[in-house]
Amino acid sequence: MLLKEFASLLKHSNLYGDPDTVITGIKTDSRKVKSGDLFICIVGHHVDGHQFTEQAVKNGAVALVIQQDVEWNVPKIRVKDSRYAMAVFSSAFYQYPSHKLKLIGVTGTNGKTTTTYLIEKVLRDQSHRTGLMGTIQMKIDDQSYNVENTTLEALELQRSLDLMQKNKIDYCIMEVSSHALEMGRVLGCHYRTAIFTNLTQDHLDYHGTMDKYKQSKGLLFSRLGNTFSDNPENRKYAVLNGDDPVSNYLKKITTAEVFTYGIDQEGVDVQATDIRITSKGTNFKVNTFVGSMDFCIQLIGKFNIYNALAAITASLLEGITLKSIKESLEQVKGIDGRFESVYENQDYLVIVDYSHTPDSLENALKTISEFAEGKITCVFGCGGDRDRTKRPLMGQIAAKYCDHVYVTSDNPRTENPIHILLDIEKGIIDSGMTGSQYELIVDRKQAIKKAISNAYAKDVVLIAGKGHETYQEIHGVKKDFDDRLVAKKVIRSIINDDPSI
Ligand SMILES: CC(=O)N[C@H]1[C@@H](OP(=O)(O)OP(=O)(O)OC[C@H]2O[C@@H](n3ccc(=O)[nH]c3=O)[C@H](O)[C@@H]2O)O[C@H](CO)[C@@H](O)[C@@H]1O[C@H](C)C(=O)N[C@@H](C)C(=O)N[C@H](CCC(=O)O)C(=O)O
Numbered sequence: 001m002l003l004k005e006f007a008s009l010l011k012h013s014n015l016y017g018d019p020d021t022v023i024t025g026i027k028t029d030s031r032k033v034k035s036g037d038l039f040i041c042i043v044g045h046h047v048d049g050h051q052f053t054e055q056a057v058k059n060g061a062v063a064l065v066i067q068q069d070v071e072w073n074v075p076k077i078r079v080k081d082s083r084y085a086m087a088v089f090s091s092a093f094y095q096y097p098s099h100k101l102k103l104i105g106v107t108g109t110n111g112k113t114t115t116t117y118l119i120e121k122v123l124r125d126q127s128h129r130t131g132l133m134g135t136i137q138m139k140i141d142d143q144s145y146n147v148e149n150t151t152l153e154a155l156e157l158q159r160s161l162d163l164m165q166k167n168k169i170d171y172c173i174m175e176v177s178s179h180a181l182e183m184g185r186v187l188g189c190h191y192r193t194a195i196f197t198n199l200t201q202d203h204l205d206y207h208g209t210m211d212k213y214k215q216s217k218g219l220l221f222s223r224l225g226n227t228f229s230d231n232p233e234n235r236k237y238a239v240l241n242g243d244d245p246v247s248n249y250l251k252k253i254t255t256a257e258v259f260t261y262g263i264d265q266e267g268v269d270v271q272a273t274d275i276r277i278t279s280k281g282t283n284f285k286v287n288t289f290v291g292s293m294d295f296c297i298q299l300i301g302k303f304n305i306y307n308a309l310a311a312i313t314a315s316l317l318e319g320i321t322l323k324s325i326k327e328s329l330e331q332v333k334g335i336d337g338r339f340e341s342v343y344e345n346q347d348y349l350v351i352v353d354y355s356h357t358p359d360s361l362e363n364a365l366k367t368i369s370e371f372a373e374g375k376i377t378c379v380f381g382c383g384g385d386r387d388r389t390k391r392p393l394m395g396q397i398a399a400k401y402c403d404h405v406y407v408t409s410d411n412p413r414t415e416n417p418i419h420i421l422l423d424i425e426k427g428i429i430d431s432g433m434t435g436s437q438y439e440l441i442v443d444r445k446q447a448i449k450k451a452i453s454n455a456y457a458k459d460v461v462l463i464a465g466k467g468h469e470t471y472q473e474i475h476g477v478k479k480d481f482d483d484r485l486v487a488k489k490v491i492r493s494i495i496n497d498d499p500s501i
């Protein structure tokens with residue numbers, strides 16, 4: 001593309017230098033710039049990209065996108081907001097890839113990853129070629145790629161959608177985080193269906209208030225567009241959790257056709273009834289606008305029924321039969337690090353779960369309390385440099401459901417680990433748990449070891465917060481750490497009477 005073609009995409013832009021400069025790539029990180037690139041200067045949360053123009057030019061940038069003056073004598077486009085320009089320019093550079101496949105976006109505090117995996121499974125079983133983007137990975141058909149964020153920055157996102165489109169992917173199912181919506185990472189995305197799972201407390205460090213957090217989630221629905229087309233392929237759907245009051249707000253701000261799912265509220269389009277939850281799976285009946293059917297899924301817990309309902313609704317809207325959806329969902333054994341059982345023939349249960357919010361921790365523990373025959377123990381912490389107000393709430397919740405709690409480190413990131421533990425302890429103390437019922441152990445491995453060592457037949461040990469993660473970030477340094485591997489080793493060492501771990 002030529003520089004003038006980029007400039008013409010924004011009314012509010014000024015071009016300086018040769019308008020016919022040929023652009024062969026776009027970068028927002030000066031360290032990654034190659035010859036022929038357009039370097040977009042982003043004002044970040046830590047540093048200002050305008051500081052790195054010298055490195056970008058040295059590395060071969062032939063032009064810059066700026067929102068404030070820089071001294072380099074290279075062609076430039078000055079814009080009002082370079083983050084917005086990044087979304088516009090990358091969508092155009094990759095020729096609007098989200099228009100060339102069906103994009104399904106899932107937002108909400110909890111359940112996004114699970115729901116995207118369920119939809120991917122249903123669509124793949126219908127011989128669709130699928131792409132997936134989210135917390136655990138990006139996938140293009142069977143190929144997996146590592147990701148830094150749940151929802152990629154606009155440039156990487158458009159590049160990934162382009163790669164999907166080139167690989168003949170017909171559906172992409174993606175998690176859309178509130179950060180991404182707020183920062184405009186998904187501005188260039190043309191969604192077919194937007195799904196809302198739920199809204200409970202998280203990320204108040206970033207959004208400030210629950211109302212602002214709700215409004216960020218709402219952007220996925222308010223920007224969805226409308227369904228007014230005689231071509232069914234162009235229709236837009238909003239799939240909402242009818243049991244979450246936030247859905248009333250989302251209904252008002254979307255012009256897409258609304259479908260609701262739920263358990264408790266009457267009158268939803270897709271409803272689960274006759275629920276039975278065990279430690280092996282979950283049975284329920286689904287009543288939909290195309291009929292009813294009994295489901296027997298291997299995922300555990302009421303919260304997973306909501307995820308299944310969201311996936312069922314979105315799949316029905318793609319014309320897939322309820323019977324096929326049932327067959328696919330019943331085959332799903334589990335999702336990496338979500339309520340994942342670590343089993344080494346021991347006579348107690350050890351479950352690793354990604355619950356890192358008050359609501360998800362409560363859901364996991366409540367589910368366990370419904371089937372546990374012995375004592376319940378939880379090992380958990382809270383992430384550093386994240387919402388501090390959730391820490392005592394999670395302490396209270398653990399105290400409410402557990403016989404014993406081990407408060408430990410999650411990813412302290414740049415915070416002092418012990419301060420995080422003390423914040424959690426406040427909630428435990430408030431709930432009246434005594435000193436003999438809980439312990440603060442900064443070292444996560446030691447906490448897991450102690451919790452498992454103290455488990456007896458039929459007890460359940462929940463190791464919460466890190467799920468699929470294979471690292472732990474302490475003092476800003478990431479080191480290998482996997483709750484599942486640590487738990488496995490500890491169980492084996494107990495069985496083999498080997499104290500070396
Ligand atoms: C707060 C936040 O979201 N930050 C994201 C943001 O970084 P930033 O704005 O701080 O960038 P910065 O480091 O200040 O740099 C500014 C600019 O200078 C450039 N730069 C920087 C250094 C250099 O030498 N040269 C250079 O050009 C950078 O490439 C960038 O363009 O842009 C980065 C690149 O896309 C993201 O990786 C980063 O996510 C960080 C890692 C993060 O932790 N984000 C979390 C809060 C987040 O987004 N989480 C949500 C999921 C939440 C959930 O639902 O649970 C997510 O979608 O992942």
Ligand SMILES: Nc1ncnc2c1ncn2[C@@H]1O[C@H](COP(=O)(O)OP(=O)(O)OP(=O)(O)O)[C@@H](O)[C@H]1O
Pocket residue numbers: 108109110111112113114115135150175197198303304306307337338339353354355356359360361363364467
């Ligand atoms: N629908 C749900 N409602 C409440 N809690 C849920 C739901 N689904 C899953 N959970 C809980 O939340 C945890 C995270 O689930 P999942 O990874 O699917 O959510 P997510 O929204 O993708 O999270 P993240 O914001 O970290 O990307 C699970 O381990 C489980 O404890």
Ligand SMILES: N[C@H](CCC[C@H](N)C(=O)O)C(=O)O
Pocket residue numbers: 150356382383384386410411465466469
């Ligand atoms: N997407 C979430 C993941 C949190 C996972 C938890 N293990 C933590 O580190 O806080 C976040 O970035 O807030």
Ligand SMILES: [Mg+2]
Pocket residue numbers: 112113134135136150175
């Ligand atoms: Mg996720």
